[in-house]
Amino acid sequence: MSGGxxxxxxxxxxxxxxxxxxxxxxxxAVDGVSFRLSKGEVMGLVGESGSGKSVTGFSxxxxxxxxxxxxxxxxxxxxxxxxxxxxxxxxRLRGKRIAMVFQDPATTLNPVITIGEQMRMALEAHxxxxxxxxxxxxxxxxxxxxxxxxxxxxxxxxxxxxxxMRQRVAIAIALLHDPALLIADEPTTxxxxxxxxxxxAEMKALVADLGMALIWISHxxxxxxxxxxxxxxxxxxxxxxxxxTAAVLRNPRHPYTRGLLDSLPARADPGRDLVQIPGSTPSLxxxxxGCAFAPRCPRADAACQVMPELVTERLRxxxxxxxxxxxxxx
Amino acid sequence: MTDAFLNIxxxxxxxxxxxxxxxxxxxxxxxxxxxxxxxAVDGVSLTVAKGEALGLVGESGCGKSTLxxxxxxxxxxxxxxxxxxxxPVMSGGHKTTTRVQMIFQDPYASLDPRMQVGDTIAEGPLAxxxxxxxxxxxxxGKWLTTVGLDPAFASRYPHQFSGGQRQRxxxxxxxxxxxxxxxxDEPVAxxxxxxxxxxxNLFLKLRRELNLTMLFISHDLGVVRHLCDRVxxxxxxxxxxxxxxxxxxxxxxxxxxxxxxDSVPKLVLxxxxxTSFKPIAGELPSPLSPPAxxxxxxxxxxxxxxxxxxxxxxxxxGTARLSACHFAPFAPA
Numbered sequence: 001m002s003g004g005x006x007x008x009x010x011x012x013x014x015x016x017x018x019x020x021x022x023x024x025x026x027x028x029a030v031d032g033v034s035f036r037l038s039k040g041e042v043m044g045l046v047g048e049s050g051s052g053k054s055v056t057g058f059s060x061x062x063x064x065x066x067x068x069x070x071x072x073x074x075x076x077x078x079x080x081x082x083x084x085x086x087x088x089x090x091x092r093l094r095g096k097r098i099a100m101v102f103q104d105p106a107t108t109l110n111p112v113i114t115i116g117e118q119m120r121m122a123l124e125a126h127x128x129x130x131x132x133x134x135x136x137x138x139x140x141x142x143x144x145x146x147x148x149x150x151x152x153x154x155x156x157x158x159x160x161x162x163x164x165m166r167q168r169v170a171i172a173i174a175l176l177h178d179p180a181l182l183i184a185d186e187p188t189t190x191x192x193x194x195x196x197x198x199x200x201a202e203m204k205a206l207v208a209d210l211g212m213a214l215i216w217i218s219h220x221x222x223x224x225x226x227x228x229x230x231x232x233x234x235x236x237x238x239x240x241x242x243x244x245t246a247a248v249l250r251n252p253r254h255p256y257t258r259g260l261l262d263s264l265p266a267r268a269d270p271g272r273d274l275v276q277i278p279g280s281t282p283s284l285x286x287x288x289x290g291c292a293f294a295p296r297c298p299r300a301d302a303a304c305q306v307m308p309e310l311v312t313e314r315l316r317x318x319x320x321x322x323x324x325x326x327x328x329x330x
Numbered sequence: 331m332t333d334a335f336l337n338i339x340x341x342x343x344x345x346x347x348x349x350x351x352x353x354x355x356x357x358x359x360x361x362x363x364x365x366x367x368x369x370a371v372d373g374v375s376l377t378v379a380k381g382e383a384l385g386l387v388g389e390s391g392c393g394k395s396t397l398x399x400x401x402x403x404x405x406x407x408x409x410x411x412x413x414x415x416x417x418p419v420m421s422g423g424h425k426t427t428t429r430v431q432m433i434f435q436d437p438y439a440s441l442d443p444r445m446q447v448g449d450t451i452a453e454g455p456l457a458x459x460x461x462x463x464x465x466x467x468x469x470x471g472k473w474l475t476t477v478g479l480d481p482a483f484a485s486r487y488p489h490q491f492s493g494g495q496r497q498r499x500x501x502x503x504x505x506x507x508x509x510x511x512x513x514x515d516e517p518v519a520x521x522x523x524x525x526x527x528x529x530x531n532l533f534l535k536l537r538r539e540l541n542l543t544m545l546f547i548s549h550d551l552g553v554v555r556h557l558c559d560r561v562x563x564x565x566x567x568x569x570x571x572x573x574x575x576x577x578x579x580x581x582x583x584x585x586x587x588x589x590x591x592d593s594v595p596k597l598v599l600x601x602x603x604x605t606s607f608k609p610i611a612g613e614l615p616s617p618l619s620p621p622a623x624x625x626x627x628x629x630x631x632x633x634x635x636x637x638x639x640x641x642x643x644x645x646x647x648g649t650a651r652l653s654a655c656h657f658a659p660f661a662p663a
Contacts, residue, residue: 048523048524193549194593194609194614197594197595246598246599246601250599277524278528280525281492
């Protein structure tokens with residue numbers, strides 16, 4: 001983990017709130033999320049469906065569509081506030097300084113345009129023009145993400161690639177302008193394990209070689225643990241626990257993080273009942289007062305009717321009235 | 331095994347592309363028309379004992395779901411046959427037994443959105459005389475209780491339930507047919523981690539209480555390790571390894587199994603440990619034109635001349651352990 005106190009962080013998210021104003025009520029998909037990320041740092045943003053992890057990613061890029069909007073908070077990136085930025089200014093950053101990779105490459109690539117053409121458009125949008133320049137850059141990034149015979153593949157359409165290769169193309173497009181920050185939203189969830197391992201290896205190398213910061217959004221603790229320097233666990237729109245990945249997973253303070261870890265079959269004796277979190281994730285339309293996890297939490301009591309504050313202890317943060325104790329390292 | 335309860339005998343399933351009239355004319359005129367046949371399942375034989383859970387593991391396109399559908403009697407095999415307790419699952423292209431029931435991956439797609447879930451659950455049992463109209467309500471309530479739901483939910487519609495609850499309803503529907511055998515096709519793949527654990531626990535409970543025999547299809551090696559007594563690894567339509575789950579995971583006897591296990595990301599709990607991934611080279615070849623010899627040889631670190639030409643047969647390489655690799659058995663690492 002680099003990026004000491006002396007240098008300003010690359011990305012600073014402060015008290016971000018993204019709400020959806022629906023007919024049924026206000027859905028607070030993201031509600032008071034703060035974190036910072038330095039150059040070359042990898043953060044895993046973990047949560048189950050509806051936890052707000054993807055909306056957080058979309059919010060950073062100004063990609064939240066009505067009825068949703070950023071209700072409050074600040075997103076400072078390279079010294080500029082993205083929230084108050086005009087759409088035209090944001091467009092200049094998006095795809096250039098900040099890029100995003102989505103879960104399903106089959107729906108993010110245009111099916112009727114060759115990938116060479118799609119890459120050329122992405123390059124021209126940010127001022128890289130000329131047949132030779134765009135072609136050379138496209139071949140370079142495709143080769144970088146492990147697509148064999150890249151020059152010839154420029155003329156291929158997305159359907160001519162396998163799922164894993166398509167995701168590599170999507171990653172290559174994100175890398176075209178050497179972004180300072182890459183946001184990857186469940187990029188390997190739709191892929192087979194053997195292909196996932198290839199993409200993870202590729203990601204690790206990219207971060208190491210290019211010094212790019214990465215936000216890896218996932219529900220999978222194992223992939224996050226093998227990739228991320230730090231982790232933020234989200235539940236019902238809030239970060240409930242954050243800190244250095246290994247420390248948090250080894251010794252979680254929040255009962256929800258503990259519950260997620262206990263739910264993994266890999267950590268239990270075969271055939272034994274898994275320790276399960278009872279109930280299901282709450283509807284964001286009718287969140288309980290106080291801690292949203294309280295109705296499912298084994299440690300909840302009357303105190304949990306009041307929203308717990310985010311407590312910072314050295315490198316770690318948690319939002320719980322009754323945090324699990326820290327085990328003393330031996 | 332002599333006490334085979336489910337018997338899958340040399341089952342193959344091929345899919346031929348639909349060749350239209352226009353295509354046929356084009357072919358006559360010398361155009362290239364793709365008439366290649368997909369061998370989704372290629373001569374698979376497996377047995378499952380009463381009360382046993384067999385995991386079927388493989389990557390997308392390996393044919394595991396097709397095999398599951400053949401076992402459940404949803405899809406007729408192109409060759410071979412399956413039987414449960416000596417009774418054929420299908421004859422003349424139709425399912426002839428209710429002893430096998432199936433649970434699907436997506437509980438959003440597998441329940442009729444316009445039917446009350448109670449009616450969905452009762453439909454099969456009523457048609458097969460397992461209950462009567464008068465008793466249907468209690469009958470449905472009993473199975474809803476078994477899967478951990480309130481019997482009062484019977485009058486609700488699928489959209490009123492969460493993903494985990496829907497999967498419970500789909501399980502109740504299968505159980506209401508009083509099967510001896512369940513075919514589960516990725517039943518927890520589309521569920522959140524915390525909900526996945528609940529459904530895994532439900533399967534463990536059902537196995538204990540109902541002595542169900544299970545064919546559990548999954549790409550998730552962790553889930554299979556937890557739920558299944560034995561595991562079969564499938565690659566491009568063929569079984570490449572079969573054995574007791576613990577033993578297979580501890581010392582795989584096929585390079586593909588080894589590669590799959592290496593690909594699974596592990597939870598890293600130590601600071602500063604840099605995990606290195608050992609991804610399998612290349613990708614799953616198209617099942618339209620599988621490589622000759624051993625299907626895995628293009629990606630296999632051990633591949634030799636023999637692997638390119640000679641198809642390795644699934645053979646015994648240890649106690650209750652089969653492998654389809656020329657070089658097996660391997661010494662445990």
